[in-house]
Amino acid sequence: MSGLPVLVRWLRASSVFALVAGASPGGVAPDSLPPRLPAPPQDALLVDTFASLDAWQPDRPDAWSIERGVLCAHLPDAKQERSLVYAGSEEWGDYAVDLDLCQVRGVDKGVVVRARGGQGTGVDLRGGSYQDVLVYRRSRPLGKAKVPNADGRWHHLRVEARGNRYAVYVDSQLALECRDPVPGPRRGRIALAAYTGGSGQCGVLYANVVVTPLAQK
Numbered sequence: 001m002s003g004l005p006v007l008v009r010w011l012r013a014s015s016v017f018a019l020v021a022g023a024s025p026g027g028v029a030p031d032s033l034p035p036r037l038p039a040p041p042q043d044a045l046l047v048d049t050f051a052s053l054d055a056w057q058p059d060r061p062d063a064w065s066i067e068r069g070v071l072c073a074h075l076p077d078a079k080q081e082r083s084l085v086y087a088g089s090e091e092w093g094d095y096a097v098d099l100d101l102c103q104v105r106g107v108d109k110g111v112v113v114r115a116r117g118g119q120g121t122g123v124d125l126r127g128g129s130y131q132d133v134l135v136y137r138r139s140r141p142l143g144k145a146k147v148p149n150a151d152g153r154w155h156h157l158r159v160e161a162r163g164n165r166y167a168v169y170v171d172s173q174l175a176l177e178c179r180d181p182v183p184g185p186r187r188g189r190i191a192l193a194a195y196t197g198g199s200g201q202c203g204v205l206y207a208n209v210v211v212t213p214l215a216q217k
Helices: 002-014 016-021
Strands: 046-048 064-065 071-076 081-087 095-106 109-118 121-126 134-136 139-147 153-164 166-168 173-179 189-197 203-212
Touching: 071 189, 081 109, 095 109, 095 189, 109 153, 121 153, 121 166, 121 173, 121 189, 134 166, 134 173, 139 166, 139 173, 189 203
Parallel strands: none
Antiparallel strands: 046 203, 064 071, 071 203, 081 189, 095 153, 095 203, 109 121, 109 189, 121 134, 134 139, 153 166, 166 173
C-alpha cells in the first residue's frame, strides 16, 4: 500500500485528489500514503488518526477536511491567508507533540504549541527554497536551523515543550534546541497551521497526531 500509483488511485477516489489535481503549476502530489501510527503511550493526552474532526476547533471550517485518515488544509490562492485548527486543553503544561505532515502546495506547514488566549509558540517546517525549521513566539524568532524537507513527501515532526525550552526533531533527528527568554504562559493546547505566506499557496496534509506529557528535568 505504498508508492505513487497506489496513491493516485486513492486520491482520485477522494476530494484530496481535487486539492492536488487543482493545484496551480508547481503543485506536487505526495509520493506515498501516510505512515502507520505506532502504538501510542498509555499516558497520551491526545491520539488522533483523523476519523473525524470532533476533537478539533477550526477558526475557518472551510479550510479543513478529512479524507481517509488524513487532515487536509487548503486555502485560497492569495498571499498571507491563514487558518488554525485547535485541539486539547489550555491547561496542558510540559508536553511533546508528534505528527506526520506533507506539503502539497506552498511553503509553510507546522504546529503551534501552548496555544492560549490567542498566543502560542509556532514551529514552522518550511519547504521550497527555505528547507529549514523556525521556532517563534509572536513575531520574535527563538531559533532556526537548516533541515531538508522535500515537498510531496511525508515527514515526521516532534516538538518538545518543557519549561521555557523547546526541542524540535524532524524525521527522528534533532534539528534544533532553543529557549524563550521572555516570561510568559507555559500552558496551552496545540494547533495545526495552514498558511499561504508570500507564495500565495497552501495545501498541507496532516496525519497521526499524538500528544504526551513530559516530566520536568
